[in-house]
Amino acid sequence: MKNYANPSNFLRLTSVLTPWLAALTAALLAVGLYLAWFVAPPDYQQGETVRIMYLHVPAAWLSMWIYMVMTSAALGTLVWRHPLADAAQKAAAPLGAGFTFICLVTGSLWGKPMWGAWWVWDARLTSVLVLFLIYLALVALWRTIEDPGKAARAAAIFTLVGAINIPIIKFSVDWWNTLHQPASVFRLGGPAIAGSMLWPLLIMALAFTLLFATLHLMAIRNEILRRRLRRLSILAADAAASEFTPRPASLGAAR
Amino acid sequence: MTADPHTGFVAAAYAIAFVAVAAMIFVILRDYRTLKRDLARFPARGERAARDDEGSL
Numbered sequence: 001m002k003n004y005a006n007p008s009n010f011l012r013l014t015s016v017l018t019p020w021l022a023a024l025t026a027a028l029l030a031v032g033l034y035l036a037w038f039v040a041p042p043d044y045q046q047g048e049t050v051r052i053m054y055l056h057v058p059a060a061w062l063s064m065w066i067y068m069v070m071t072s073a074a075l076g077t078l079v080w081r082h083p084l085a086d087a088a089q090k091a092a093a094p095l096g097a098g099f100t101f102i103c104l105v106t107g108s109l110w111g112k113p114m115w116g117a118w119w120v121w122d123a124r125l126t127s128v129l130v131l132f133l134i135y136l137a138l139v140a141l142w143r144t145i146e147d148p149g150k151a152a153r154a155a156a157i158f159t160l161v162g163a164i165n166i167p168i169i170k171f172s173v174d175w176w177n178t179l180h181q182p183a184s185v186f187r188l189g190g191p192a193i194a195g196s197m198l199w200p201l202l203i204m205a206l207a208f209t210l211l212f213a214t215l216h217l218m219a220i221r222n223e224i225l226r227r228r229l230r231r232l233s234i235l236a237a238d239a240a241a242s243e244f245t246p247r248p249a250s251l252g253a254a255r
Numbered sequence: 256m257t258a259d260p261h262t263g264f265v266a267a268a269y270a271i272a273f274v275a276v277a278a279m280i281f282v283i284l285r286d287y288r289t290l291k292r293d294l295a296r297f298p299a300r301g302e303r304a305a306r307d308d309e310g311s312l
Contacts, residue, residue: 048262049264094279105268106271106272110264113260113264211276218287232297
């Protein structure tokens with residue numbers, strides 16, 4: 001693991017892994033979508049609308065999972081000063097925002113026919129909206145602070161503070177009286193969902209997770225290249241500056 | 256499926272998710288191409304020096 005802290009080794013690993021991960025993601029997505037559209041039955045109450053679940057639930061799980069990845073990376077930055085931790089954290093934030101956006105929009109499109117409202121300010125929806133805003137704030141923070149080291153530390157602290165929102169999202173449906181339904185897959189009494197719907201859901205969740213892993217690796221690779229480019233630009237600017245600095249005039253050698 | 260009165264909501268959810276995922280993939284690939292093009296402007300010697308200096312990132 002320590003070897004992959006070296007960015008050059010990490011780039012080599014990424015170039016090998018990415019095509020395989022991308023192919024596996026595409027295959028799993030194809031299988032998951034086929035099961036979700038053509039094999040899984042319509043719900044006895046919700047009808048065909050239940051098919052939104054195969055997008056909404058994996059996106060919701062991933063929105064929290066990505067934040068946990070970022071929290072681990074923030075600890076890596078602040079505690080162990082791992083050279084790739086802040087690159088991993090910076091690369092994950094826009095992806096987290098993307099999957100949270102999918103979760104919110106598909107939830108809204110599911111809520112309108114089922115609840116009769118596009119949006120309600122209940123605890124689960126509001127805490128996920130807060131998560132989306134945290135992701136956007138982190139992206140903005142990285143762009144605002146020019147020094148990458150300072151930006152990494154500020155983002156890491158902000159990420160750790162924001163992690164308090166994750167248990168709030170998870171347990172909001174138990175702690176408060178919400179319109180959103182309680183957990184129906186990861187619960188003490190086992191899944192409360194029929195196997196014919198559970199398997200497509202789990203396959204879609206795995207496909208989404210692999211999609212994130214692939215995109216995250218590619219985004220970290222970009223981050224390493226961006227830093228390499230920054231370093232090269234500084235070296236080139238230093239070289240150009242020293243070329244134009246006037247040298248002290250020679251007094252000539254005594255003969 | 257098309258007989259269901261809420262098919263439009265299902266189709267919209269899948270369409271928006273597809274566009275969002277495609278946008279994430281597009282942005283990452285475009286970023287990669289731009290970075291590779293910009294890096295190619297520097298001579299290999301400078302790139303080696305920058306790589307050697309990367310241990311601390």
